Amino acid sequence: MxxxxxxxxxxxxxxxxxxxxxxxxxxxxxxxxxxxxxxxxxxxxxxxxxxxxxxxxxxxxxxxxxxxxxxxxxxxxxxxxAGLSPTEIEETFELRELLEPMLLKTSAPRLTEEDFAELASILKEYSGELRTRNVRRWGELNTAFHATLYARADRPQTQAMVARLLNSSDRYTRLQLVMTKGLRRAEAEHALIVDYCRKGQFDQAVDLLRAHIHHVKTELMRYVTKANKPKAGAGRK
Amino acid sequence: MxxxxxxxxxxxxxxxxxxxxxxxxxxxxxxxxxxxxxxxxxxxxxxxxxxxxxxxxxxxxxxxxxxxxxxxxxxxxxxxxAGLSPTEIEETFELRELLEPMLLKTSAPRLTEEDFAELASILKEYSGELRTRNVRRWGELNTAFHATLYARADRPQTQAMVARLLNSSDRYTRLQLVMTKGLRRAEAEHALIVDYCRKGQFDQAVDLLRAHIHHVKTELMRYVTKANKPKAGAGRK
DNA sequence: AGATTGGATATTGTATCCAATCTTCCACCA
DNA sequence: TGGTGGAAGATTGGATACAATATCCAATCT
Known part of the structure; x- marks a missing residue:
């Protein structure tokens, strides 16, 4: 799966x-x-x-x-x-901020028990990996979590777009997870989003999701621009 | 160009x-x-x-x-x-409704004289073709018009997505243009959007654009579903 | 009759070979 | 000394040849 x-x-x-x-x-x-x-x-x-x-x-x-x-x-x-320049990273996350809440709004009310089980399993492994510092796995789990949330949105094109965005930004999301307390915070927010969905508080889930993505974007942009890594996105014409 | x-x-x-x-x-x-x-x-x-x-x-x-x-x-x-099923058509237009206003908001204040000239030229040909019933050309011009509007948005990924959406929905947009007074109305709305942009009334331009796309979607969905063309989107597994 | 199997044909998928283009680097010259 | 031209090698792009798979149809069996 x-x-x-x-x-x-x-x-x-x-x-x-x-x-x-x-x-x-x-x-x-x-x-x-x-x-x-x-x-x-x-x-x-x-x-x-x-x-x-x-x-x-x-x-x-x-x-x-x-x-x-x-x-x-x-x-x-x-x-x-293809590396992403800071500008492209920002654009990617702005698109996520726009598209993912839309998907969750539709998907959340339709999530099945299997979906919640899947989400729980992802979050569990996520917590377990907190101390292993297996960075790749963190990114994978993060992507899988988001994709699973939208599984029932029934909007294949949008889901494909978001999957593509998640994939291409994955390497950068990991940066944010590693530095600061990004991982801890993501863990908490992910759990809370699932909780809201379970309880039927869909609007709150959607709002939190939007804030979650927004926060990751802000942190990541601060890191990417301040830590002057202008070589990211190099190799372009 | x-x-x-x-x-x-x-x-x-x-x-x-x-x-x-x-x-x-x-x-x-x-x-x-x-x-x-x-x-x-x-x-x-x-x-x-x-x-x-x-x-x-x-x-x-x-x-x-x-x-x-x-x-x-x-x-x-x-x-x-790949044909689009009615559901997929609807999804495509919903994405356009979401993404295009976002692009116009950024692009409109930065449009240059060349851009306006390009837009004017497109609109002029559009009006000229009104009586030729050259359906293909209508679709092309429609797509070109929208893409040109967003030329200065400086959001390459989003622009690429929208271009893709415009392309894949082109054949269906033409349906809407042909039936009803779709073409006439589009002509008027397009001109008005450009006017708003020229006058610096960007919010109104954006609102009208959103309404424009929404209207096309509504009309098209009515046509596609009512005229029972269930074969659209056939040939799928 | 209807279903099923086997093979002939059509079509796609992959490997190999050749052509076109780019890159490197050295000889040559001002 | 420093730059320029131009082979030689490296790398990609395209054509052809071969393999694998699917599709169709007829012969056979129940």
Whole structure:
């Protein structure tokens, strides 16, 4: 279930999965894991060799990842991992601030027991990981939490957009989680949002969600701009 | 200029354009023109032969078009033109209702003389085409008008999203333009929005834009649901 | 008759090969 | 010394060849 949320292309029953979607998943994973860093060139040859396949499916995977915003490529020059500039980070979170409350408003009243169980399980692992400092996992859980909240919104296009936003901002959200008490605060707010949903206090859940995203944005922007990391988002034309 | 708006992939100076992006443009055009209808299978062989190229760039183009929402493909089965179900049409317009006013709010105060000239030129052609009943062109102009309005919003991701929404809903917007007095009303509202922007009455421009999109949605939904065209959006699993 | 299996055909998916473009770096010259 | 031109290598883009899968239809069985 978590897998399905995190890897957008894993909808097929695995038997009929194609090599290029597998390649896309692998590359996406490398980017999340930091094995491929922002602005770093992605060599088709090397990836093909690593995955034991030819370059053809790699190329198709890169087209898909570019559409997801994880990769930027220029003709005859190749693809690089797409970092987000501070401005782009801000825009991403503003979009989330706009779209996610809309989704929660529709989804919250329809959440099933299974959904709440899923959410509880995510939050539980989240709390457990508090001391492991497994940063990647934090980001994954954060993304999965939000995506699960909106599972019943019944707005596939919007959900896809939000999933894409969550994916492309994931690496930066982790920054915010690591510094300050971001993780603790997120833990508390996440739990409270679920509580509100359970109790039927949907408006309060929605308001808190909006405030939650807004707060993460503010903290993250302060960190990103003050800590003068102008190299983020480099490698652009 | 118009071309750049309507064909998302035409950002490169044409010299270094790649065969697959050309293919994507051609296929997109075929879909807009109705040469490829909703739900109709897209055969790689045939397209390749028509365009005088091999299947490789066709396949990459299809991946891109799928990300744009114009095409749906299943492994080993092939791609079909992606029609929007009434529900999906409604969702698309709700997203536009949310995103476009946001863009206009930022963009309107920064519109330059060139932008106004561009808008005027679009509106002029729009009026001229009123009697030609060149339906395709109406849709193009409508999309170009909206995209130009947001040119100065300086929010590339949001603009890209809206461009995608405009593209995928284009064929349906034309329905609304053709029936009723949609075209006349759109003409008037478009002109008024530009007027408000020129006069610095930005809030009113934004409000009118929102109302404009809302109205089109309402009319279109009435048409789509009442005229029982349940085949729209067919060809899905 | 209706369902089912097997194979022929059509279509997509992947690998391999060749062409086009970019990058690097060194020789050469002002 | 510093810049310029231009091969040589590296890398991507596209075409072709081959493999895998799906679809269709006829023959067979119940």
């Amino acid at each position: 978590l897998d399905r949320i995190l890897s957008p292309s894993r909808k097929q029953p695995l038997s009929r999965r194609t090599t290029s979607t597998t390649a896309a998943d692998e590359i996406r994973k490398k980017i999340f894991d930091g094995e491929l860093r922002d602005g770093q060139p992605i060599r088709q040859d090397i990836l093909a060799a690593e995955l034991g396949i030819s370059r053809t499916p790699i190329r198709e995977a890169l087209v898909q990842l570019e559409a997801e915003g994880l990769v930027r490529s220029e003709p005859h020059k190749g693809a690089v991992v | 118009l071309d750049r708006i309507l064909s998302p992939s035409r950002k490169q100076p044409l010299s270094r354009r790649t065969t697959s992006t050309t293919a994507a443009d051609e296929i997109r055009k075929k879909i807009f023109d109705g040469e490829l209808r909703d739900g109709q299978p897209i055969r790689q062989d045939i397209l390749a032969a028509e365009l005088g190229i091999s299947r490789t760039p066709i396949r990459e183009a299809l991946v891109q078009l799928e990300a744009e929402g114009l095409v749906r493909s299943e492994p080993h089965k092939g791609a079909v033109v």
